[in-house]
Amino acid sequence: MTTTTTMDCDRALEALDDYVDGTLGEAAFQEVELHLAGCADCAAEHRMLRELLARAAELPPSVAPPRDLWPGIAERLAPRRPAASRWTMGLAAAAALAVAVTMVSRSGPETPTGAPSATPVAAATEGLPPALEQAEAEYARATAQLMAAIEARRGALPPRTVAALEENLKTIDAALAEVRTALRSDPANPHLNLLLASTHQRKVEVLRQVVRLTT
């Protein structure tokens, strides 16, 4: 350190960051300049700081990760997309379950002959992959049986319940139609497959509730 400047080493080192960053006022800047000119230790610190900043500026702005990170990202952006067959098999299984539950929940011995408001399945599912059509047919059977059970007891149901049921079915059938339209252009889409299954389940559940009211 030298004694020829008014700024001591501690203050100079303290001011060094602002000095190299260009954020010192003019007077302080001149003081640091003067100190560095006369103090070898602080001048060495100053050189090392400049060198550090030069190295920082040279760091590569881009570094390739050691492995491809995309698969881990992609699986978080959308649910895993398995082969279409797995979804449609799952859908068929869900439909079969609905049929089984329907058979159990039916209280009467009558054989369903098809409910008046059942969706015309063949037309509605035209253009869907065969596996999906099959699942749809299973669901159609389940809903037809429930509709038949409801028809047989329609007289026992309050008119308000019948009206609410018809309103609900209209909404659900419209939703089913929309999902089917989307599925025709993207049959393997797992979201749509799930949506179709859950919409069918909702329909079965609504019908089942009504049947329970009458038994």
Added chain:
Amino acid sequence: MSTTIASPVPDDRAVERGLVARAQQGDLVAFEELYRRNVGRVFALCCRLAGDGLRAEELAQDVFVRAWQKIGQFRGDSAFSSWLHPLAVNTALSERRSLKRRTARVFATDDLEAFDRPGRGPGREARLDLDKALGTLPPGARAVFVLHDVEGYKHEEIARMTGVATGTSKAQLHRARRLLREALAR
């Protein structure tokens, strides 16, 4: 911020705008292309802020998941990389805040092998040294050094991003620079 981000050439900007528009419509293929174009920049930033190469991989993935969630908010008035950069900083910094309960990872110094690749030319050793030295810094000091001296943010911006006072940011930078000078002089 004063960081200069390499702007794509006009044609490339048009391609990028197309990719962004498709990604905003839910097109994963387009988003993957945006990922490929930007992952190096994001990964480098995450490595330096996290001080841990493995954690940086997870962080970079978090950044792109968040980008996918927020891409609808991107208005397209800047390059996609300029929009992504603060998102990456915020993701890495929020990680740093929650890292206080996982301090074991903070001082990792030997897992930045991603930087240790051959064929970088004469400046390579110096850069490696600095990247490794960064990993030895206390997290607060490291974050401020990376943001100020590598990424070019101003103290006021760093204070906003990290939730500390401007004076604290300056003090952390002073500390980081001193520690790095000592580490590199060894």
